[in-house]
Amino acid sequence: MKQLMIGDFVDTNYLFFTGKGGVGKTSAACATAVSLADQGKKVLIVSTDPASNLQDVFGTTLANKPAPVPGVKNLYAANLDPEEAAASYRNKIIDPYRNTLPKAALDSMEEQLSGACTVEIAAFDEFSTLLTDEDTTSEFDHILFDTAPTGHTLRLLQLPNAWSDFLETNDNGVSCLGPLAGLADKKALYQKTVEALANPERTKLVLVARPDDSTLIEAGKAAEELEEIGIRNQMLVVNGVFERSSDDQTAIQLEAMQQEALQSIPAYFGDKPTYHLPLVPYNLTGFQALRDLFDPEALEMIEEIPETEPIKLPSISEMIDDLSAKKQGVFMTMGKGGVGKTTVAAAVAAGLTDRGHRVLLTTTDPAAHVDLVMDSDSGDNLLTVSRIDPKKEVEKYKAQVLENVGEDLTEEELAYIKEDLESPCTEEIAVFRAFAETVDQAKDAFVVIDTAPTGHTLLLLDAAQSYHREVERTQGDLPESVKQLLPRLRNPEETFISLVTLPEATPVYEAGRLQEDLRRAQIEPAWWIINQSYHETGTTDPILSGRAHAERKWIREVQESYSRKTCIIPWQADKVKGLERLKTLIK
Template structure:
């Protein structure tokens, strides 16, 4: 069992793609088998609990097939927002004039309403014990690190904002609805800090970047007063064939990453889970996770057709290089390698003589580490720093709107600028400015994980209105962002994924969101694939065989615009390492 002495509440968090859902589901299944009554909740906008548990789920607790004491549910942010809006506006329909009701609906149209509504449901589960009193354990499968930290800080952030705001309104509309929840939010914050009842489980892969992210998370959680932390290192590989260079390199990379893990993680209770030969799906597989060695089915080379693999990464670089300017967006689920793809594209375009600006909107900001401080003519590297952009935005709003206000008016303006939504507005505007730079050369953006990225894209008009509410000065970059993103000659969206079930399915969902927004992806990039390689280790051979199904799905979803990057023996960092990405062409590729 993954947790012999589990606390009542368990949170699973970590960098995207490390296996939070798998380990959370395995823990829930194993506790239920041990006779405990368990509620498993996903707060991830891109949840795949249904797929892993083989049970259709909704927003209410649903019994999991085969385990009558295990219940699971998804917190759907959009559904929660719709319910929240109607709860706030509904009582006034037919009472107030239509124009007043329309004004209220407009107040609740922003992205902040989605976030606070989802948190509102989360707080009900954690902050009101009566809602989960029928369960021995409540397990939260949380979203990627940046979202999780924001979720965990919201109790104190919104509580402070409610205490200081005297105007009665905010970017999420009238505060009366939020004030009613203030006591629940305070209880939620306290529940997170109680070591006797709550454990924060940091999940990581045995990779340097994932462990670094986990270390940063551990420090930030301690600052929030969350001390009871546990570390799971998921997918640790041990080679069984000493003549397989890929297997030996994979084993060495994992061991090195663990040996050099941040000090903040070394003192934590730790559990290592071996790399599984197959995708961990269904009750039986989840029940066995972390226990005895799984059986590995023998495979033969004849089972793995390789003559029709998707095109290698090089031709995609050629396609992009044929354009003289524009924006390249590397998008996808966290942990799939967006940073590597973005850096490789930027390096190759710069080497071909193009002026390239590489920047990131990712709070984790791994670009500098990937480039390893190397310099290259024609290439400049930057970052959209949320703190700097927020302060810059606040100062501009004060200068533009504060001079003509009296003391009370300036006080109201300061209250508005202290809203937790202000940072999102500031980062959005910086994102628009970065896209605008594509008019003068190439701009390559290493974007945030899927949920945050879609929030930025889908909320363009809502943010535009929010900016206009605080200042009449709306920049050209904001005005022209959506037309630029919808222009296939200007914007090139690369959907990055891994040859695994969840990343491919979430990439398909991302593509649907983009298409609804009028943005057509240029291509899909399947990263870290074993398919083009010759491997002998039985676990790697079985994983290689399992990849084919998901690569075929990617090819179909992308309308045969899929490109493959093989798993590289040398990590793709620094200029030389990134050159491998573009040069790792598969001779059998079409």
């Protein structure tokens, strides 16, 4: 796998960067845009990511129309705000009903149109309008998009063209199809966009991952989904590959861990161009830092890290002490994929049993379940581990939904329902119902759950309760366990939600959005947990100590802008397995 160079992009008009949050999509896209502009190409970079830090990277304010980027000749940028577009779209659909429907029905509609699917479809609408505007696109040699649409969104937009009629007569409730209600008149526009995406002579899809198992697997899944709908012109970029230049213990462990992960790049990418970008010892903000990303010699000129005062934050052990004093309750971890929610939940469960509490740990991670159950060294029988299999829960939930939709649907209408059930919302609803049943069984103990529902899901379920049907997808009453859990989750004396993040831009911004989402549901997170911090390891490796210094900005950001209580966990070299290893982590 060779290092990515700017010459690998020069033959392509459109570049779409995609990947999980926090893998470095924006950095890779911005570095590519600056380098192409330096070569005399006229370049436009467009972000449709609600968590985008494009403005921070360039150090300038951007609008939703292309404008020159000060400091780089030939470079233009636009920051399309999908949240704003989604709000406008939501109002457009709901306003005609404001004086005719009861408040409970309007609340249901509004919440239905407040999820991630609405935001993504609104974002797609924004960049479709831009991409198909030939007056704009013809001006540029290259147009780069920071965040490509998912396969799920593209499949939704390719469904047969009868959305409006279906939605007017459908009384089952929908999640993703709700946002499509007013888009039928743009079918031709979207078809043109999908054709542009699938054209290998003009477009390249850049799947960005980190050298770790979870993001590589995710990239493989996304790539296969997109290939199914004709988008085969793909390349993989593994960002943040570390090459150590010291015998620092953290450096040795990180290099070994990454190399192991790189051996398991999904077989799907076997015949696709695959590149890497190096782990750099600084935040990728400012034009010189972006230019250096493509310069192999730049890493050899690492500046000396200035002496700074240590940032003192509580440890996870202190957070567990705080929780232990409550005697019982529900503890949930929440955060985007890859930040370590399951490990944190398992560590908190181990810490509470160590302090003499009875604990039920409910996890969606099969590995965590097996490792904890197989580990019999606790001796006190205070910890019970139950596992929820998301795949099984989703299949059970889908079967229930399809059973309830009735036999009078056409094949096209059934296709809408089935595609709607491929939404990430489906898994969240299905798993949450299973969580609720588990929590309902636990009395006088701590229940630790390794993935909290979003505020959007809770509000959907709450709206369903008040409107006498589950507006998400099904007819009928909510399960009693869900009804009882909703008020409990809002009680800060009973439920303690922690937001887990990494000390980097995108995970912090995304956790901030999750916090806003929870606050809409009248839930205040109890703690923010900053996980996998090089700052806490005391590393002396030149690159890693640079990373540690760069983390300070985001640690301060969490402390000062987001969190009431914050704790921090050092970077861990290996997968945390077994109760004794978990207890070591929390000490």
